[in-house]
Amino acid sequence: xxxxxAVVAAVAAVGLAIVWSQDAQxxxxxxxxxxxVVTMDPAGRVxxxxxxxxxxxxxxxxxxxxxIARQFRGAEAIDAAGHVVLPxxxxxxxxxxxxxxxxxxxxxxxxxxxxxxxxxxxxKTVSPEFVRAGTRLAALEMIQxxxxxxxxxxxxxxxxxxxxxxxxxxxxxxxxxxxxxxxxAKTPAExxxxxxAFIQTFKNDPLITPAVAPHAMxxxxxxxxxxxxxxxxKHGVPTLIHLAETRDEVQGAEERFKTSxxxxxxxxxxxxxxxxxxxxxxxSEPEIAILKSRGVGVSHNPxxxxxxxxxxxxxxxxxxxxxxxxLGTDGAASNNDLDMFEAMRLASFLHKLHTGDPRVVxxxxxxxxxxxxxxxxxxxxxxxxxxxxxxxxxxxVVGMRGARQTPMYDPISHLVYVTRGDDVQTTIVAGKxxxxxxxxxxxxxxxxxxxxxxxxxxxxAAVN
Numbered sequence: 001x002x003x004x005x006a007v008v009a010a011v012a013a014v015g016l017a018i019v020w021s022q023d024a025q026x027x028x029x030x031x032x033x034x035x036x037v038v039t040m041d042p043a044g045r046v047x048x049x050x051x052x053x054x055x056x057x058x059x060x061x062x063x064x065x066x067x068i069a070r071q072f073r074g075a076e077a078i079d080a081a082g083h084v085v086l087p088x089x090x091x092x093x094x095x096x097x098x099x100x101x102x103x104x105x106x107x108x109x110x111x112x113x114x115x116x117x118x119x120x121x122x123x124k125t126v127s128p129e130f131v132r133a134g135t136r137l138a139a140l141e142m143i144q145x146x147x148x149x150x151x152x153x154x155x156x157x158x159x160x161x162x163x164x165x166x167x168x169x170x171x172x173x174x175x176x177x178x179x180x181x182x183x184x185a186k187t188p189a190e191x192x193x194x195x196x197a198f199i200q201t202f203k204n205d206p207l208i209t210p211a212v213a214p215h216a217m218x219x220x221x222x223x224x225x226x227x228x229x230x231x232x233x234k235h236g237v238p239t240l241i242h243l244a245e246t247r248d249e250v251q252g253a254e255e256r257f258k259t260s261x262x263x264x265x266x267x268x269x270x271x272x273x274x275x276x277x278x279x280x281x282x283x284s285e286p287e288i289a290i291l292k293s294r295g296v297g298v299s300h301n302p303x304x305x306x307x308x309x310x311x312x313x314x315x316x317x318x319x320x321x322x323x324x325x326x327l328g329t330d331g332a333a334s335n336n337d338l339d340m341f342e343a344m345r346l347a348s349f350l351h352k353l354h355t356g357d358p359r360v361v362x363x364x365x366x367x368x369x370x371x372x373x374x375x376x377x378x379x380x381x382x383x384x385x386x387x388x389x390x391x392x393x394x395x396x397v398v399g400m401r402g403a404r405q406t407p408m409y410d411p412i413s414h415l416v417y418v419t420r421g422d423d424v425q426t427t428i429v430a431g432k433x434x435x436x437x438x439x440x441x442x443x444x445x446x447x448x449x450x451x452x453x454x455x456x457x458x459x460x461a462a463v464n
Contacts, residue, residue, distance in 0.1 A: 035085040036084045090375055090384065093151055095333070105333070126184075131160060146424040165207050174238070176191065243283075326377035342421070
């Protein structure tokens with residue numbers, strides 16, 4: 001009798017423990033479990049059988065699958081077994097609508113490409129409708145290839161912001177200011193007025209960070225560069241600018257101002273925290289020190305720099321000196337895609353070849369440039385760029401089961417040297433699933449592609 005009572009008591013205790021355990025679990029909106037989690041956190045953790053708990057827009061826990069299962073119950077679950085889970089990629093420099101000029105003019109130097117082909121094409125075709133269609137196409141490509149945040153410089157930026165939000169992506173979006181008449185502004189003063197209105201409309205948006213984008217030192221005079229920077233400072237928003245992209249730019253600065261592009265901007269008081277310099281190819285060691293001391297972020301764009309033969313940025317020196325360094329694709333008119341995995345791989349290969357040292361820009365450094373490094377370059381490292389509690393849930397799940405990816409000894413090596421954008425299976429921004437199992441949920445893919453093809457015919461007719 002005593003034995004029977006003991007058995008009943010033991011069973012009851014187990015049942016109570018199970019109920020207590022279930023009650024102790026916190027219900028969250030989403031759990032991703034079973035994959036290899038590459039956190040990119042300060043400890044560089046890689047968790048082989050890992051999991052994430054996400055509630056709303058935020059990550060609440062990152063740990064082993066067993067620990068997460070004991071602590072959390074997901075209203076929705078994603079099984080990432082056989083996959084790698086990592087922070088969403090951050091493209092620190094592009095011109096999203098220019099996907100509609102993809103392949104329009106190739107195999108040219110930058111100034112010839114701009115002045116003979118791109119600027120004339122833009123003058124004839126850029127409109128709010130063009131920008132909306134181009135942004136939808138760019139957003140589709142980015143979602144499909146694992147980019148969750150991108151920095152943009154273009155025209156009608158309010159239209160880009162609306163389409164970016166509708167697609168569910170995060171954007172740091174700069175209204176372009178340039179000296180000559182363009183599609184959305186006849187004068188730079190008008191462009192500044194548009195920029196301020198854009199900032200006021202989107203300043204507190206959870207997905208859109210508005211910015212001011214003075215195009216470059218060679219397309220703006222000193223007073224307009226200063227005015228652009230002052231507007232950004234006034235509203236506490238980023239400033240995006242092309243800097244020292246080509247040897248011609250440096251030569252022009254020497255002829256006009258007897259100094260380099262970096263020193264010219266520094267002399268204007270332009271450089272400082274919140275500035276993101278795209279390219280920064282022709283920069284000397286002392287000028288790297290200036291950028292570092294001023295807190296300037298740099299966007300490295302290896303594919304565009306190679307394709308346009310603009311030069312090789314001093315990336316090993318940037319890394320050595322601790323400059324906030326991100327990675328960008330540039331626009332698809334000069335790349336010709338928005339695949340950040342390709343940008344990582346080529347960044348690593350380019351600098352190994354250029355320096356003759358196979359150790360430079362290793363796989364972890366290349367991945368960091370596309371994630372936490374990009375976040376630092378944009379001044380957003382507290383909220384994105386790594387998988388950590390209290391950061392935004394910007395996450396991608398990458399398939400690793402194909403012949404090309406087998407075997408996998410090191411997931412970070414595979415992400416940089418093997419993976420392609422179309423290996424991404426799931427893309428999540430702020431806890432919202434934008435693509436699941438290669439199916440984009442926030443855009444009608446067929447409609448986006450059809451519209452883009454229609455615009456291609458209009459562009460072809462306009463430039464011929």
